[in-house]
Amino acid sequence: MAAKSTDTKNMAGEVVNILEHFPIAEQAPPSKVSFSATGAHFGEVVPDAEEEPVFDRAARKGIQGNIIPGFRKDYQYFLFYELGEISAAKRWLQWLAPLITSMDDALAFVRSYRALRDRLGSKDVPLKATWLNIAFSCGAIAKLVSPEDAEAFGDQSFRQGLAERSGFLGDPTAEKAEGNRQNWVVGGPGKEADVLVIVAADDPADLAAWVRKIRGKEDEHGLKLLFEQQGEALPGPLRGHEHFGFKDGVSQPGVRGRASAAPTDFITPRYLTDDRARLFAKPGQPLIWPGEFLLGERRQNPEDLYASADPAGNFPKWAARGSYLVCRRLRQDVRAFWGFAAQQAAALGVPPEKLASMLVGRWPSGAPILRVSAADNPVLGADEMANNHFLFDDDTRPSALRPMPGYPGDAHPQAGADVLGQVCPHFAHIRKVNPRDSTTDLGKTGDTLLRAILRRGIAFGPPVVGVKKPRPKLWKQERGLMFVSYQSSIEDQFEFLVRRWSNSALQPNVGGHDPVIGQHEAYGSRERFIDFPHGRKPARIAINAEWVIPTGGGYFFSPPIEAIAEVLGI
Amino acid sequence: MPLTRFDTPGNLRDAPPGSPFYDAWHRKIDGLIDNGNVGSGGVGEIYNPARKDVDVIAERSLVWMGFPRRVVFDHRDDRPEAFRVADLRTEEDREKQEEYLEWRAIRQDGKITKVTFTTETPEYWKLLFEEEPDTVVCLYRNLVGDPGVVKEDLVDSAGVYDKHNPWNTTRGIVHLNVISPLDNTLDAAVRLAVGSAGLRNPHSLDNYELQENTSQPPTSADPRVTMDGNTLVRRGLSVTLREPVGLYIAGWDDTGWTKPDGSPVGNYWCVVRGRSGAALRVEYEVPKEEGFVVGDIRIGGRPIEFGGQIAEHVTVMIGGIAGTPRP
Numbered sequence: 001m002a003a004k005s006t007d008t009k010n011m012a013g014e015v016v017n018i019l020e021h022f023p024i025a026e027q028a029p030p031s032k033v034s035f036s037a038t039g040a041h042f043g044e045v046v047p048d049a050e051e052e053p054v055f056d057r058a059a060r061k062g063i064q065g066n067i068i069p070g071f072r073k074d075y076q077y078f079l080f081y082e083l084g085e086i087s088a089a090k091r092w093l094q095w096l097a098p099l100i101t102s103m104d105d106a107l108a109f110v111r112s113y114r115a116l117r118d119r120l121g122s123k124d125v126p127l128k129a130t131w132l133n134i135a136f137s138c139g140a141i142a143k144l145v146s147p148e149d150a151e152a153f154g155d156q157s158f159r160q161g162l163a164e165r166s167g168f169l170g171d172p173t174a175e176k177a178e179g180n181r182q183n184w185v186v187g188g189p190g191k192e193a194d195v196l197v198i199v200a201a202d203d204p205a206d207l208a209a210w211v212r213k214i215r216g217k218e219d220e221h222g223l224k225l226l227f228e229q230q231g232e233a234l235p236g237p238l239r240g241h242e243h244f245g246f247k248d249g250v251s252q253p254g255v256r257g258r259a260s261a262a263p264t265d266f267i268t269p270r271y272l273t274d275d276r277a278r279l280f281a282k283p284g285q286p287l288i289w290p291g292e293f294l295l296g297e298r299r300q301n302p303e304d305l306y307a308s309a310d311p312a313g314n315f316p317k318w319a320a321r322g323s324y325l326v327c328r329r330l331r332q333d334v335r336a337f338w339g340f341a342a343q344q345a346a347a348l349g350v351p352p353e354k355l356a357s358m359l360v361g362r363w364p365s366g367a368p369i370l371r372v373s374a375a376d377n378p379v380l381g382a383d384e385m386a387n388n389h390f391l392f393d394d395d396t397r398p399s400a401l402r403p404m405p406g407y408p409g410d411a412h413p414q415a416g417a418d419v420l421g422q423v424c425p426h427f428a429h430i431r432k433v434n435p436r437d438s439t440t441d442l443g444k445t446g447d448t449l450l451r452a453i454l455r456r457g458i459a460f461g462p463p464v465v466g467v468k469k470p471r472p473k474l475w476k477q478e479r480g481l482m483f484v485s486y487q488s489s490i491e492d493q494f495e496f497l498v499r500r501w502s503n504s505a506l507q508p509n510v511g512g513h514d515p516v517i518g519q520h521e522a523y524g525s526r527e528r529f530i531d532f533p534h535g536r537k538p539a540r541i542a543i544n545a546e547w548v549i550p551t552g553g554g555y556f557f558s559p560p561i562e563a564i565a566e567v568l569g570i
Numbered sequence: 571m572p573l574t575r576f577d578t579p580g581n582l583r584d585a586p587p588g589s590p591f592y593d594a595w596h597r598k599i600d601g602l603i604d605n606g607n608v609g610s611g612g613v614g615e616i617y618n619p620a621r622k623d624v625d626v627i628a629e630r631s632l633v634w635m636g637f638p639r640r641v642v643f644d645h646r647d648d649r650p651e652a653f654r655v656a657d658l659r660t661e662e663d664r665e666k667q668e669e670y671l672e673w674r675a676i677r678q679d680g681k682i683t684k685v686t687f688t689t690e691t692p693e694y695w696k697l698l699f700e701e702e703p704d705t706v707v708c709l710y711r712n713l714v715g716d717p718g719v720v721k722e723d724l725v726d727s728a729g730v731y732d733k734h735n736p737w738n739t740t741r742g743i744v745h746l747n748v749i750s751p752l753d754n755t756l757d758a759a760v761r762l763a764v765g766s767a768g769l770r771n772p773h774s775l776d777n778y779e780l781q782e783n784t785s786q787p788p789t790s791a792d793p794r795v796t797m798d799g800n801t802l803v804r805r806g807l808s809v810t811l812r813e814p815v816g817l818y819i820a821g822w823d824d825t826g827w828t829k830p831d832g833s834p835v836g837n838y839w840c841v842v843r844g845r846s847g848a849a850l851r852v853e854y855e856v857p858k859e860e861g862f863v864v865g866d867i868r869i870g871g872r873p874i875e876f877g878g879q880i881a882e883h884v885t886v887m888i889g890g891i892a893g894t895p896r897p
Contacts, residue, residue, distance in 0.1 A: 154647050160871050168826030168870030173834050279778060302643045303788055305778060314647040393801045394776040419801050420628045420892070437777045439801070441634045441885065444786050444793035445777040491649070499826075506821050506885050510631045521825050523837050536628055 005339035008352045018352055019338055022245050024364040025466025027237050027378060043270025044402070045263045046277050050307060052256045053290060053298060055267065057104065059321060060259065062560035065106030066133040066198060066456050067293060067323045067486045068255055068267060073131065073200035074233035075207045076458045078327070078482055079214065080186045080193035080554070084222025086143055092221035093144075093569030096197075096214075100561050101131035107259060107267065121406070128202035130210050134564065135325040135556035137161065140194035144568045145316075153557065154314025157490040158324055162555045163189050169495065170503045170519030171550050172526065178331070179519075184552040185329065186227035193226050196327060196556050198484070204232075227552065229329065231458035231482045238463060243332045243479045244356070244516075244547075245465040247366030247381060251388050251434055253288045253452040254281030256308075257297075271385065274400035278306055283399045283410070284388030284436075288449050292493070293486055296320035305446045312488060318567045322559040323486040326453075326494045329552035330517075331480040334464050337516075337547040344541060348532065359515045359530075361430030370396075370415035370424045380412045390415035391437040392424065420533075426511025427530040432501050433514070440508035441500070448508075453485040453493050480551070490555055505529060511538070517548050574619035576600060579690065579816025580844035584698060584705055591701035596620075598697060599815050602760040614803035616767045617810050624808040624893035631812075632798050633820050634790035636671035636687070636884035643788060653876040664743075668752045669791045670759060670817045671886045674743035675877035681865030684855040685877040687884060689817040690745035690843065691756035692733040699724065699731040706731075713842070713851070714742030746817075752787060756817065759888060762792055763811055766799025777801060795888060802892050812889030819849040820887035822880075830866045838864075848887070854880055 142150035201207035254268035291299030298308035345352035365381025461479030487493035502514035512530035531538035576599035585591040645652035746754035844850035
């Protein structure tokens with residue numbers, strides 16, 4: 001039998017296929033949580049800190065729940081609609097508005113879930129919910145409200161739409177290329193959705209029932225379904241991982257703010273008790289002012305790590321506390337990614353799992369390679385107080401944490417300084433999109449806080465990693481990531497991260513393109529490269545294959561819930 | 571490894587072989603580096619490679635955005651206004667272009683036809699003028715494309731080279747000239763790097779703390795150079811600027827730039843001085859045979875109306891070296 005591109009030698013010298021014998025997929029999933037993560041305790045007030053805004057009941061009822069705190073359900077469904085007759089569409093919105101899940105709904109559930117999980121000591125919590133959110137394109141706002149209101153949105157990228165920005169994001173311009181916008185399943189020219197509906201559930205039967213319920217209203221309200229996509233968390237030990245097999249969504253910003261006037265009722269629970277509690281909610285999770293994600297809230301000060309700055313005002317009044325939503329349907333070519341890793345690993349004399357982890361910056365379990373550089377450590381990968389705690393440029397110091405019954409503390413090796421990118425290379429995906437403490441091409445460390453996005457994506461398609469002897473039919477099925485992010489500026493956050501950092505060999509630090517999601521096109525060539533650490537002169541490795549391919553999406557605005565019934569639906 | 575003799579930026583050979591200019595330039599850079607905190611000792615240091623040798627372990631290029639970050643945040647919610655403001659020039663200088671990259675856009679019938687970018691420093695031109703004035707006049711004529719440049723145009727009333735001469739302000743661009751609020755000079759850039767060791771603060775154990783404990787201007791270049799230099803020194807490394815010492819255009823990204831027909835642009839960049847990857851002067855102009863001009867190009871669907879829209883995609887660099895002291 002011909003050798004597969006992903007065949008590699010294991011430590012015993014045997015030839016094995018890395019995908020079929022994926023280490024993390026062969027481990028039993030942890031059945032118990034190791035510590036009491038939150039309970040009903042949300043942290044302590046930091047003395048002399050600027051007071052964080054209160055999201056009172058009206059605000060919590062208005063903000064859509066996938067923005068804050070995020071749905072994070074294992075089963076999700078995406079419905080991309082084109083609106084027909086506008087008065088019918090408005091009637092549909094009137095019907096839909098009461099069903100939309102608010103921050104209040106989702107936050108209450110999350111808090112109940114965590115409290116119950118802590119009492120039970122298990123993630124198997126008998127609570128479930130089905131949620132729904134909605135977002136509108138600029139064109140839809142023009143149709144439903146007015147062209148003037150659509151033009152009043154200050155984010156020029158939103159007004160242009162994803163299809164027009166596709167080339168700017170590095171997507172292929174060759175007409176026959178799969179990733180060319182003309183070939184997208186949704187969102188390309190002439191196929192741009194007016195509305196995106198996201199349904200999320202803990203139970204797949206509940207999800208299906210809700211989707212049927214919504215779809216049952218299509219004819220009555222003149223809605224044309226352009227595309228539908230089910231998302232589903234990977235099964236078993238790969239839950240929370242993306243299709244290449246790596247844990248995803250580990251690093252999320254912590255949104256500053258409180259759910260009530262109570263001084264410690266933080267919407268992002270706080271765990272640190274030392275001086276760094278001013279900047280971090282839990283180790284490695286920076287606190288960021290909510291205006292970076294919600295229009296009209298106080299924003300992050302560009303010159304001060306801790307202070308807020310004035311809110312943006314460049315949007316219609318009714319859009320306050322809404323958020324821009326970016327959706328990208330990204331197909332993943334698992335064989336191409338691991339084939340590249342296996343080939344380069346053989347050439348460099350590095351285990352393929354390690355080389356692939358250097359491309360990502362984390363081991364498949366989520367353990368950062370800066371904390372464990374020799375081999376994966378699933379215990380570290382599962383420890384949410386430790387798996388995101390590391391700096392790039394300086395030695396990482398332990399954080400003082402408030403007592404958490406059952407949590408033994410972070411006893412894993414701390415990350416050492418890696419300012420030259422010799423352990424976690426400058427091209428590594430997590431170093432590209434989140435340079436943390438490093439300075440960047442935009443200068444001071446704090447500028448990076450202004451680039452953060454709230455990621456709410458989910459995998460789609462059947463996994464192939466960890467599947468023994470996969471049938472050809474399985475390989476032919478599509479798999480990938482429904483990337484979803486929320487931000488208050490598409491241009492300065494999502495597009496900045498993609499265009500300026502992932503797609504650049506020079507920025508934020510010289511060392512090559514992001515080998516996971518980066519794209520680059522210049523004068524007909526789509527070659528990327530990475531400078532692999534190799535003494536004073538790194539080894540330059542060209543990348544001519546692509547394993548993350550854009551296949552659809554759109555730029556949307558997720559309005560406050562009250563505006564759906566009172567503005568868009570009127 | 572022999573001790574360094576400082577060469578000209580981009581290894582330029584503007585002066586004839588044997589000209590005293592080259593010795594003068596070496597002395598200039600030697601003096602700039604020595605005027606900082608060289609030999610500050612402790613856990614790490616900035617060193618003068620002309621006076622000390624180290625075992626080099628890595629090269630590091632410090633890069634930053636060419637468009638002024640201060641202007642971006644002064645107009646945080648109105649990027650078109652930021653572009654407009656950055657392109658405005660007074661009679662004296664290109665005042666907003668403070669990131670060691672200055673540009674000049676040429677327009678015809680309101681449309682941009684050419685944008686010239688430079689990172690060349692006034693010190694180089696002043697010294698070259700002092701040693702080889704006729705050469706400077708000749709270079710000016712070539713660079714601004716006007717044979718009418720004469721020596722008298724380039725000096726002040728005392729006969730000293732004037733970096734704000736008409737051919738480097740109102741009538742053309744040859745090298746950096748911004749003096750306010752931050753100097754676009756090699757002296758200032760070297761001071762940032764050399765002075766980075768002096769930022770050492772016992773309470774700054776990482777860049778978060780360094781940002782909090784030090785005052786950094788709202789630019790990209792200044793904190794990039796000082797904080798990065800300080801980070802390397804904190805690691806106990808001996809750090810210096812990479813030869814040939816200078817400010818360079820490291821690259822540009824025209825992905826997603828389109829012709830009027832929507833197809834991707836060709837390579838319209840021309841490195842006039844320096845080399846690709848370490849350029850000193852670059853021109854962006856569409857060849858005549860294409861049948862359109864720079865102002866007809868769209869960046870991500872937006873027409874180019876200001877030179878700053880291009881500068882946003884230009885990356886500036888100063889090279890560094892880190893090593894360990896020899897026993």
